[in-house]
Amino acid sequence: MTQTTTSAPLIDPARLAALDWTDMPKLLGPLEELLDDLVSSPTWLNDAFDHVLRTPALLNQCERLQELDRVVLVSDKNSDVRVRLHLFTGSDFDRPHNHRWSFGSRLLHGSYQHYLFGDYEELDTETRIGTPALVREEKAGSGYLIRHTMVHTVASPPGTTSLIVRGPAEKDRFVVMNRNTGEAWWQYGQKAEKPEDQAKRRLGAERVEEIRQLLISQGAIK
Template sequence: MASLTSTSTSTSTSVEADAVAFMESLPVVRWDDIEAAAEVAERIARRIGEDKEVLRLLVDRVLRTPELREQCACHALDDKIVIWDEPEKGLQIQLRLANTSQYERVHNHRYSFTALILAGAYNHTLYATDQPLDETADVTRFWPHFLREEQAGRCITLDHEQLHTTTTEPETVLLVIQSTAQKQRAFVLRQDDGTVSYRHGAAEETAERRAEMRMSDERLQHWITRLYALGVL
């Protein structure tokens, strides 16, 4: 994998160009083989997440890159800052930022992903079931078969079909590398009342909904300030 270096005489423009060249040199992640994808994606995640200079450059670049800035969004449980988007290589790279204490939801995702915990921690449970993932799902027929507290520094990869729950404290920060969407909707089941819902991609949201979720400049600056305070940047 290419390395990123700079000298004291480098201008901000040349340093950013080096960062972009480094990102463009990253290998393809082939998400159809989840074990091979996990190996490659973890190397990439650690290379970026453990190098604060690289991460600072990428976050700073978001402010001047409209196609990335427009994808930064606020959700019910976490916010996201998209720092790189190269779907043809299986590389959408985000910072995911827990904005509130989270409740138990058995769910899967529309995409496979690798996540490196940069700050905080979360409790992670994998589930199995023997029933269709639709509105008829019985909350009592989801069985946990793996439970672990994921601490800062741990890296996990999850296939888009895997059912799991995560509960985190506010300001837990993940560096996430995700595949393109593997299905139209993801299944979500609230464990407190058995309610089933689905998550869809931004392309299926209304313009009003996308505008509602778009991260404001104030919110983005808040997160950048917190990322420095948490030692991520």
């Protein structure tokens, strides 16, 4: 892997463009190889954090959600593929959801309970999903590939970290559900949000540096 453009630090954009997000079995091997390369590199994560901190367009995409802090390490505009670091902050929310995009994940530290409810091609806010069809414990070093139509949720202790490679957006919105209340609502991508709402969630350079220091303490960054 070589330094290429400011939007894709240490990853060849051609490698990202070659990922076939329409075929999950075909995608699994190349995506696992990419994640293997990123997590096994002694410098990649640290270099990526350096790049975020000196690139305002990336730093502005780093934000706090209800259950995790999200650091956008790579955002390749041509392929619409992004690489992100997730730090779970702990939450009592039971919020099954699908996604606007498919993604692959690799846990770096910690663990979480992963609840999968099934594949819902036409999910909307009136859909009732029932109980989980599959429950897994994801541990450090494990990973998975999930299609954007899969409804799932996770329960994680604070401090769990993972690396995510997400594919191109397949839709403008996704469904989030509260199983305790039965409520469900549409959630939209960042582009559809008001600037002031985006600004409230931004992590800022100080918090991004704190997350890097946590990864160093976890051994994910040497």
